[in-house]
Amino acid sequence: MNDYSEKGLLPAGLADMLPPAAAREARINRTLMDVFAGNGYLQVKPPLIEFEEHLLEGSGAALASKMFRVMDPVSHRMMGIRTDITLQIARVATTRMKQDPRPLRLSYSGQVLRVYGSQLRPERQFAQTGVELIGPSEASADAELILLAAEALGALEVENFSIDLTLPTLVPTLCKELGIDPEIAVSAREALDHKDAVALESYKAPLNEILIKLLKAAGPADSAIEALEDISLPEAATAQIEALKNVVAQLQQSAPDLTLTIDPGEFRGFEYQSGLSFTVFARGVRGELGRGGRYCLMDGESASGFTLFLDSLMRAVPRRPADDRLYLPFGTSLDQGYALRQEGWKTVAGLAPEVDIEAEARRLNCGQFLGPDGITKLS
Amino acid sequence: MNDYSEKGLLPAGLADMLPPAAAREARINRTLMDVFAGNGYLQVKPPLIEFEEHLLEGSGAALASKMFRVMDPVSHRMMGIRTDITLQIARVATTRMKQDPRPLRLSYSGQVLRVYGSQLRPERQFAQTGVELIGPSEASADAELILLAAEALGALEVENFSIDLTLPTLVPTLCKELGIDPEIAVSAREALDHKDAVALESYKAPLNEILIKLLKAAGPADSAIEALEDISLPEAATAQIEALKNVVAQLQQSAPDLTLTIDPGEFRGFEYQSGLSFTVFARGVRGELGRGGRYCLMDGESASGFTLFLDSLMRAVPRRPADDRLYLPFGTSLDQGYALRQEGWKTVAGLAPEVDIEAEARRLNCGQFLGPDGITKLS
Structure with missing residues (x-):
């Protein structure tokens, strides 16, 4: 234990954030929370751990295998360390804040832990900052969230970011309307998600034709919508496309410079979303900056929100000169x-x-010192 | 699980912080971190969990029974959820930042978890914000930290706060110099800590006389120092009193309005401190606002620091009107x-x-709305 390299060793996927990175992350987080507060989002702070069953409800189940568990010696019940904060906000909205007027706008910022990292995100602890808009189901609510994400990224001076819209419920809805066998429906959804054209061709008409058209429709919003309009779809699927068009129209009217793309078949990570969902990317930056979408609370209430990932943002936000x-x-x-x-x-x-004095100032990384003649810059 | 009161239930000592408290805590934390950064302290952010043996070294051992442990499936080693951040900063200073120039000024802010709350602090998760000043052993370093704590509390507009100084090593040093049996020395230290005059009287002369005088010396800095000067002490104990006097003199010269008290026998919570230590209180506010003191790093380097407790600060910081x-x-x-x-x-x-519009603005807790004639205040 006297070996410093061993002493400094941390478990895989966990890290000390050192100067200046830690202050930079804190500054990014502040900017986000300020933009959210400016838009009327109220901060809530759920605990790092709580009874595991509350963390495993709904979308929490997907992360069950990634959750650290500890025994609570007080209640003799199992507690989990949160793997995600969204579900906690949903819990707060449906319990302690059930009586608060809707739309209920909530923001949060905190750490989450996972037993395993993923290939794309090997970190096992990361910082999530986000918002949830509880109550409204209007397209204006989806638009507000996307514009809020854009305002936040703008405040951080992130350049060349784009919002990729998806409809995770489109293919399941379509398959149901076409009377497709549920197992086939799942495989079709996966094939489209993986952009596997060969597999898509193999389904029976008219599903194969529609899926191929959906695959080809992916791209910049305008051309994607044009392509989607050319696809003949049953009623409920058409309604989803109309809802998407409505949100896109609102976004284009409010923020004509916003780069919007549409990938109607993207599904991964949106398993629990019930409507329009989106991912935020920045050109040349590895990893998603954030993601969000529409979902239903346990009590059936409409909700929509997004989370930004501070590790990705650290790569996207321009560096400022040192203090x-x-x-x-x-x-x-x-x-x-x-x-x-x-x-x-x-x-x-x-x-x-x-x-x-001058040498001492230099040794301590100061660019200037206070001398008898006032502040003197070091050459 | 459809019962909302059950769904909202959290384990004892863990809580959801709701609006406006969560934003208020975040604001307090920002102010602290800004004051620390203004004084050249660089932020570091260690992980929430790490290998347990690193969290159990030195002063960490005292909190071993309060640490949640989880198995790391990657390394098959036990990890602990941190109960305190100070020890992690010490680890960073002696490993990754070992080569950084001294004095090394570091700040941190984060959550800690404990298996059990204490009687005074039933919470099992709380937020710690603090600094460590690594390297210097001069009185000016102790003074800097106390003045920094005062500047931070001033920035938060906390009124009527006081700094209570103590010398946790004084009685152990004294007993050693007097050749007192180690077991008796421990009981003497505890009796003085508990201000148990009857027990103090029971020790043999000259220990009993000195202990009673130390007990009586506790109080405002000026009178306490006067009383301490009247006690005839062996060499090493005298040196500690001299060091204390030196720090007090520096503080009184720099900040004559600072309220300083001295309790030379206070020991609880300072078991691992190696020199001048202090506790911060505010009149009429339950609980310590913070505590700090001098200690030795694992590699023998001098260090000193303090932590402020955000839960106590929430009670001490004046509330601002709602946004x-x-x-x-x-x-x-x-x-x-x-x-x-x-x-x-x-x-x-x-x-x-x-x-x-007016009714809707009111329903959503807005004090004004944007009307055709601009911003209109609601009556």
Whole structure:
């Protein structure tokens, strides 16, 4: 245990975030929470652990195998460490905040833990920041969320981001309307999700033709909608396309510069979504920046929301120059240091008389020091 | 599971923080981190869980029984959920940041979990925000930390706070110098900590006389120092008193308005401290606001730091009036909403045409709405 390299060793997928990354992540999180608060979203903070059965309801079941569990010696019941915060917000909305007026706008920010990382996201702890809009089922609610995500990314100066819209319920609805066997319906959905044209061709008409058309429709919003309009679909599937068109029209009217794409067959990660869903990407940045969509609360209430992933955002947000640190030589008065900090300086105080103030300032990564003639920049 | 009261039930000592408390806690935390950053402290963020043996070293051993443990299926080793962040910062300082120039100023902010709450703090999850100053052993370092805590509390507008200084090593050092049996030394230290005058009287001279004088010395800094100066102590114990006097002198010179008290026998919670330690209180507020002190890192390096407890701070920080929410009727343009948010408004958008805009604004807890004549305050 005296071996420092061993002492510093952390379990796979867990990491110490060091300077300046940790402050940068905190700044990104602040900006997001500020944008959410500016749009009337109220912060809630559920605990890191709670009774496991509450974390395994609905969409929580999908992450059951990824949840750390501990015994609660107080209640003698099993508790789980949360793998996702969305489900906790849904719990809060349907219990403690059930009586609050709808639309209920909630925001959150916190850490989640998973027993295993995924191939795309090897981290086992990551930070989630997001919002849920509880109550309304109107297209304006879907549009508000997408515009909110865009406003948040704009505040972070993320460039070249796009919103990829999907309808995870489209293929299941279509198959039901066409009287397709449920097992075949699942395989068709998966084939479309995997963009497996050969498999899609193999279904019986008219399903195969529709699936191929859905596959080809994926792309920029305008051309995708044009292609979707050309597909002859049964009633309920058509209604979903109409709802999508409605949201896209609202988005294009409000934010004509927003880059929107549509992939009507994308399904992965949206298993519990009940309507329009979306993923946020930025050009040249590995991993999704976030994802969201419409779902139903346990009590049947409509809800929609999105989560942004801070690890991906760290790769997408432009870096700012390092803080300009100001060295205050030993003996600088408290009042003087305080006044400089109020001006916005990050001060670093000398704790012992210096032999060479300039060298000491440099050693402590300060770009300037307070000299007899005021603030002196180091060359 | 359809019973909402059961669904909302959380394990004892764990809670959902709802609006406006969650945003308030986040605001308090931001203010603290800003003050720390302003003083040159760099943020680090260790993980929530790590190998248990790293969490059990040194002062971590004291919290071993309070640590949740989980098996890491990747490494097949036991991991612990942190009960305290200080120890993780010490680990970072002695491993990954071992080569960084000293003094090394680090800050942190995060959640910790404990298997059991304590009588004074029944919560099993709480938020810790603090700093560590690694390297220097000068009195100026102790003074910097206490002044930093004071600056942070000042920024939060906490009133009537006081810093209670203690020397947890004083009695052990004294007993050693007097050649007292180690078991008796421990009981003497505990008796003084419990302010048990009868027990203190029972020790042999000169220990009993000194202990009673130390007991009586507790109080405001000036009178306490006067009383301490009157006690005849062996060399090493005298040196500790001198070091305390030095820090107090520096504090009184820098911040004459700071309320300082001294309790030379206080020991609880400072079992691993190696020098001057302190507790922060505010008049009329239950619980400590924070605590800190000097300790040694695993590799022998000097360090000192403090942690502030956000749950106590929530009771001490004055409440601000609720955010002024502005209702934007359905159809308000994105640009107009954005411009109002840039002015600082918290906007709440209508998602469907309103029958009565004013009533809708009121229902959604908005103090004003955007009408045809601009922003109209609700009476």
